[in-house]
Amino acid sequence: MAERERQLTPPRGGVFVPRAQVMSADDVRRAVTRIAHEIVERNHGLDDVALVGLQTGGVLLARRLASALEDIEGTVVPLGTIDVAFYRDDIGIRPVLPEAVTDISFDLTGMTVVLVDDVLFTGRTVRAALNALTDYGRARAVQLAVMVDRGHRELPIRPDFVGKNLPTRRDEMVDVTPDGVSLGEMEPR
Amino acid sequence: MTAPFQHLLTVADLGADGIAEVLRVTDSFVEVSERAIPRVPALRGKTVVSLFFEDSTRTRLSFETAAKRLSADTMTFSASTSSVKKGESLRDTVETITAMGVDAIVVRHRSAGVPWQVARWTDAAVINAGDGWHEHPTQALLDCYTIRQTRGGTGSDDVEKLFHGLRVAIVGDVAHSRVARSNVLALAALGAEVTLVAPPTLLPASLAGWPVAVSHDLDAVLPEVDVAYLLRIQQERSSEALLPSLREYTAGYGLTRDRARLLRPDAMVMHPGPMNRGVEIAAEVADLPCSVVTRQVANGVAVRMAVLFLLLGSRAALES
Numbered sequence: 001m002a003e004r005e006r007q008l009t010p011p012r013g014g015v016f017v018p019r020a021q022v023m024s025a026d027d028v029r030r031a032v033t034r035i036a037h038e039i040v041e042r043n044h045g046l047d048d049v050a051l052v053g054l055q056t057g058g059v060l061l062a063r064r065l066a067s068a069l070e071d072i073e074g075t076v077v078p079l080g081t082i083d084v085a086f087y088r089d090d091i092g093i094r095p096v097l098p099e100a101v102t103d104i105s106f107d108l109t110g111m112t113v114v115l116v117d118d119v120l121f122t123g124r125t126v127r128a129a130l131n132a133l134t135d136y137g138r139a140r141a142v143q144l145a146v147m148v149d150r151g152h153r154e155l156p157i158r159p160d161f162v163g164k165n166l167p168t169r170r171d172e173m174v175d176v177t178p179d180g181v182s183l184g185e186m187e188p189r
Numbered sequence: 190m191t192a193p194f195q196h197l198l199t200v201a202d203l204g205a206d207g208i209a210e211v212l213r214v215t216d217s218f219v220e221v222s223e224r225a226i227p228r229v230p231a232l233r234g235k236t237v238v239s240l241f242f243e244d245s246t247r248t249r250l251s252f253e254t255a256a257k258r259l260s261a262d263t264m265t266f267s268a269s270t271s272s273v274k275k276g277e278s279l280r281d282t283v284e285t286i287t288a289m290g291v292d293a294i295v296v297r298h299r300s301a302g303v304p305w306q307v308a309r310w311t312d313a314a315v316i317n318a319g320d321g322w323h324e325h326p327t328q329a330l331l332d333c334y335t336i337r338q339t340r341g342g343t344g345s346d347d348v349e350k351l352f353h354g355l356r357v358a359i360v361g362d363v364a365h366s367r368v369a370r371s372n373v374l375a376l377a378a379l380g381a382e383v384t385l386v387a388p389p390t391l392l393p394a395s396l397a398g399w400p401v402a403v404s405h406d407l408d409a410v411l412p413e414v415d416v417a418y419l420l421r422i423q424q425e426r427s428s429e430a431l432l433p434s435l436r437e438y439t440a441g442y443g444l445t446r447d448r449a450r451l452l453r454p455d456a457m458v459m460h461p462g463p464m465n466r467g468v469e470i471a472a473e474v475a476d477l478p479c480s481v482v483t484r485q486v487a488n489g490v491a492v493r494m495a496v497l498f499l500l501l502g503s504r505a506a507l508e509s
Contacts, residue, residue: 083217086217086221086229086259086498087230091231098217102220102221135224135225135226135228136225137225
């Protein structure tokens with residue numbers, strides 16, 4: 001999860017205490033490889049396919065997907081990052097600050113954009129990202145790849161590519177790192 | 190902001206951490222400004238009013254552009270076309286505007302301290318856009334951002350390293366300059382070494398407590414500095430009366446073409462504008478590659494977007 005998410009989840013300023021590891025580093029690697037194959041299959045190759053990672057949790061995953069796609073098809077797909085801080089609908093409800101600069105150096109018009117994030121939860125970040133993407137051009141299609149879908153959607157958004165479906169309670173936290181995926185709680189420091 | 194703040198009245202409230210945070214957030218808005226559609230919905234439904242009791246083009250337009258690019262609604266108040274002409278007091282004006290439900294008031298006034306008074310009469314966020322000879326915080330922030338950008342800094346943790354030991358000469362009419370005061374505060378907070386260069390008549394009566402060195406010899410200072418910051422000779426504020434003549438000022442303190450050769454190759458020339466070409470800065474010097482004056486103006490919009498966003502975008506949440 002992104003560091004900011006960690007800071008904002010109650011109790012504020014708490015620490016993440018993992019309770020169970022749900023995916024190992026190998027599981028994550030295999031899921032990345034499988035999602036890469038699914039992306040190639042769904043789009044009949046990689047013509048006009050671009051990856052955009054959501055700051056900050058989706059950026060590393062997008063990079064890993066890009067290199068997996070290169071291994072499979074020998075094609076280097078355009079890779080961008082996007083920060084949705086200015087598009088959130090909870091500005092004024094919780095502190096929203098940009099975490100990193102958006103970097104999309106290619107024209108999205110006519111592309112099939114695969115949005116990449118680590119955890120799909122309420123869907124509000126993805127909603128914000130969809131709005132942000134339209135400011136960079138008119139993508140032909142937008143697809144969504146996530147490592148973990150933990151449920152509790154608040155908007156009609158569904159992922160196209162999922163590493164793992166993970167039933168959770170609302171107050172649990174999911175932590176995605178290159179070393180694996182853990183489920184746990186935030187505890188007061 | 191590391192410490193949540195409600196208004197931007199003086200650079201001193203921000204401290205080094207606050208300034209660094211503004212510069213970091215500004216990076217994101219520079220990127221927004223470079224897009225085909227330089228607009229984000231961050232402050233949708235917020236209202237920003239510019240309350241200008243003194244003439245201004247670049248600051249007012251810069252704030253209004255910033256507010257519009259954040260999708261805020263903007264209102265403009267200028268004293269010359271308002272009920273101030275009918276004798277309405279500042280307090281009544283502010284309370285009237287507040288009653289309309291505004292979220293931020295950008296104030297410029299010819300008297301020092303007015304933004305503090307305004308902040309007492311309203312619950313909107315107050316931004317000081319220049320009060321008399323006192324302060325002009327957003328100018329100092331955009332100047333710091335321009336210095337950082339020109340010297341190749343990005344990210345969050347490099348700010349103090351980048352400014353530590355940076356040598357800046359602020360040249361000209363320091364006594365009547367709010368830009369100089371805010372810049373001295375900001376640059377000193379970040380660890381830069383500031384030297385004021387001016388004839389004694391254009392320096393404040395007392396510099397006690399100012400974290401600066403003083404010189405009256407521009408030729409000796411120029412080869413030493415990383416930044417030469419030229420202030421405008423403010424003819425409308427009658428600083429001319431403190432000088433024998435503008436030509437004499439130029440001879441002693443203007444950045445002429447010959448003087449510009451004294452600058453180190455990586456030094457930059459800054460000016461808050463509007464420039465008196467041929468007085469404090471020679472026309473051809475203003476157009477040299479080392480002059481970052483137009484970059485200052487461009488960054489002004491992004492810095493003001495960052496300030497508005499930090500004040501209005503995250504304030505409610507930080508208070509709760």
